[in-house]
Amino acid sequence: MNTLSEIFRKRGYSRRDFLKFASLTTALLGLPPSMFPEIVHALETKPKPVVIWLEFQDCAGCSESFIRSTTIMPTEVLLDFISLEYHETLMAPAGEYAEESKKEAMERYKGKYILVVEGSVTPNGVYCTVGGKSNYELLKEAAENTAAVVSVGSCASWGGIPKAEPNPTGAVPVYEALKGKQVVNIPGCPPIGDVMVATIVHFLALGKLPPLDNLGRPKTFYGQTIHDRCYRRAFYNAGKFAESFDDEKARNGYCLYKVGCKGPITRNACPTIRWNGGLSFPIQSGHPCFGCSEPDFWDRGFIYRPLSVVETGFGVEKIAAGVAVGAAAGAGIAWINKKLRGGKK
Amino acid sequence: MIDVEFYDFVRGPLLEFALYFFFAGIAYRFLRVLLLGLPKDYAKPKGNPLAKAIEKIALKPTQGWRFFMEVFAHRGIQYIGGFLFHVGFLGLTFFVPQHAFLWKEIIGFEPPYMPQLVADILAYSALFSLFALTVHRVFNPVLKLLTGKDEYFANILIGIVIFTGLFATRWSGGGLYVWMLNLHMLSAVILIIYIPFSRLSHFVYYFLSVFFYGWNVGKRGVSF
Ligand code: SF4
Ligand code: SF4
Numbered sequence: 134m135n136t137l138s139e140i141f142r143k144r145g146y147s148r149r150d151f152l153k154f155a156s157l158t159t160a161l162l163g164l165p166p167s168m169f170p171e172i173v174h175a176l177e178t179k180p181k182p183v184v185i186w187l188e189f190q191d192c193a194g195c196s197e198s199f200i201r202s203t204t205i206m207p208t209e210v211l212l213d214f215i216s217l218e219y220h221e222t223l224m225a226p227a228g229e230y231a232e233e234s235k236k237e238a239m240e241r242y243k244g245k246y247i248l249v250v251e252g253s254v255t256p257n258g259v260y261c262t263v264g265g266k267s268n269y270e271l272l273k274e275a276a277e278n279t280a281a282v283v284s285v286g287s288c289a290s291w292g293g294i295p296k297a298e299p300n301p302t303g304a305v306p307v308y309e310a311l312k313g314k315q316v317v318n319i320p321g322c323p324p325i326g327d328v329m330v331a332t333i334v335h336f337l338a339l340g341k342l343p344p345l346d347n348l349g350r351p352k353t354f355y356g357q358t359i360h361d362r363c364y365r366r367a368f369y370n371a372g373k374f375a376e377s378f379d380d381e382k383a384r385n386g387y388c389l390y391k392v393g394c395k396g397p398i399t400r401n402a403c404p405t406i407r408w409n410g411g412l413s414f415p416i417q418s419g420h421p422c423f424g425c426s427e428p429d430f431w432d433r434g435f436i437y438r439p440l441s442v443v444e445t446g447f448g449v450e451k452i453a454a455g456v457a458v459g460a461a462a463g464a465g466i467a468w469i470n471k472k473l474r475g476g477k478k
Numbered sequence: 479m480i481d482v483e484f485y486d487f488v489r490g491p492l493l494e495f496a497l498y499f500f501f502a503g504i505a506y507r508f509l510r511v512l513l514l515g516l517p518k519d520y521a522k523p524k525g526n527p528l529a530k531a532i533e534k535i536a537l538k539p540t541q542g543w544r545f546f547m548e549v550f551a552h553r554g555i556q557y558i559g560g561f562l563f564h565v566g567f568l569g570l571t572f573f574v575p576q577h578a579f580l581w582k583e584i585i586g587f588e589p590p591y592m593p594q595l596v597a598d599i600l601a602y603s604a605l606f607s608l609f610a611l612t613v614h615r616v617f618n619p620v621l622k623l624l625t626g627k628d629e630y631f632a633n634i635l636i637g638i639v640i641f642t643g644l645f646a647t648r649w650s651g652g653g654l655y656v657w658m659l660n661l662h663m664l665s666a667v668i669l670i671i672y673i674p675f676s677r678l679s680h681f682v683y684y685f686l687s688v689f690f691y692g693w694n695v696g697k698r699g700v701s702f
Binding site: 348358360361369370371372374390391397398424427428429432433439440441442443444445446447448449451452454455456457458459460462463464466467468471 | 480482483485486489490491493494497498499500501502503504505506507508509510513514575576577579580583584585586591592593594595655656659
């Protein structure tokens with residue numbers, strides 16, 4: 134049982150289900166409908182991809198999101214489809230056996246496996262040491278002979294919460310630790326499971342990565358902001374804003390900008406793919422987007438204040454301080470001038 | 479450079495610095511003007527300087543209409559362009575929702591805000607009138623002589639602030655939006671820093687100069 138269509142059949146799904154998955158994935162990836170037969174053919178003939186999944190400074194939320202990606206692919210099919218040769222949270226073996234199997238997989242699938250990284254890396258520390266090797270060593274070792282490196286989640290993509298001020302462990306994102314190597318970033322806290330699956334399917338079916346933006350994110354999913362595709366946008370344009378959570382206005386669909394929505398600067402696919410099987414997404418549930426898929430979102434520490442205010446605050450005391458300094462300088466210089474002029478007389 | 483990191487920098491430390499600089503700069507200039515130290519005028523006032531000064535502050539904008547036809551005939555572009563520009567620019571500065579939220583933080587009071595459509599109309603009218611006023615400056619022989627680098631720089635800077643704001647909200651999506659927002663905020667920050675030390679600070683001296691003018695008119699007992 135090696136191809137995706139076979140796995141669907143083995144798990145009791147019909148060919149119709151398989152074709153539905155293939156057409157949904159083609160649409161999700163923004164590929165033209167004419168490519169549908171090519172995708173179907175590839176998923177019927179190509180062996181399932183081999184994945185080595187490393188976890189460093191993370192919370193395993195991305196893994197959770199990944200295995201619960203139920204919109205396009207049933208979980209049991211997914212777990213069969215992705216040949217997870219190594220995944221600390223999901224694999225059965227532990228300790229030396231686990232390390233052995235990873236080593237073996239890296240040898241056997243040299244140049245062919247996809248390396249997925251979850252969590253940030255600490256090049257100057259010995260955090261997340263496994264089998265006597267630091268996370269940085271483990272990453273470099275696994276990235277050496279991989280077909281592609283995929284960073285899942287904001288920690289692997291940008292450093293995430295571990296890198297938030299004051300960054301006690303010296304965390305860096307994967308692309309910085311692997312300078313010179315192409316890294317696909319799938320940011321989000323966590324990222325949408327379907328986006329991770331679709332990116333891997335693209336690589337499997339077409340043998341190449343999907344088109345990426347200059348920060349390594351698949352353009353199809355991260356090419357537009359939440360704001361661009363938000364259903365509350367009409368209210369934003371009309372200047373109608375909710376004043377607090379769950380007030381009458383919020384419930385009537387008014388824009389959440391004033392209660393802190395970071396949608397205008399956040400690129401992610403939440404409004405289109407949504408969460409929990411396409412049920413809803415935060416803004417639809419009444420909570421502003423806090424920009425989890427953008428770099429340093431955790432340090433943008435004004436979650437419930439409008440995006441346009443001064444991050445550190447600027448009120449009457451600061452105005453008074455500025456005015457006092459300016460007035461003192463003005464009066465001082467005027468006084469000196471007067472003295473000098475007086476002196477000339 | 480990552481666009482949101484740059485955005486955080488502009489909206490964070492840079493904007494804060496600019497605001498400090500603005501208030502300090504305005505206070506500095508104001509004090510310097512106040513304490514210019516004009517020689518004392520010992521002549522006996524012929525009228526009531528204080529009453530005239532207060533009258534001018536309260537009524538000067540309306541009194542200008544007495545000369546309207548006369549002046550309008552010669553300076554139509556300046557009148558219409560100047561009016562449209564000021565209404566547009568001030569309207570955008572205070573009553574665009576995003577700006578109103580910022581004002582609330584600074585002055586503790588939230589100005590009423592307007593829908594995007596009205597903001598668009600104001601932005602277009604401010605932008606076109608600014609363009610017309612600038613062209614007028616270049617070709618009008620008298621204005622040309624009165625115009626220095628300061629005016630051209632200010633006009634271009636304000637033009638960039640309005641244009642990038644309009645561009646960001648209206649036409650750009652995705653990644654471009656954040657860069658446009660960055661440009662908009664960066665040019666606004668430069669403008670905020672530039673205001674106290676340019677003629678743009680005229681809005682601060684308006685009341686002071688009208689008071690001074692009214693005082694002198696009153697002192698000399700002139701009727702207008
Ligand atoms: S809720 Fe957020 S994303 Fe939606 S329109 Fe308002 S600001 Fe934009
Ligand atoms: S709506 Fe914003 S904060 Fe919420 S998951 Fe999507 S990108 Fe992250």
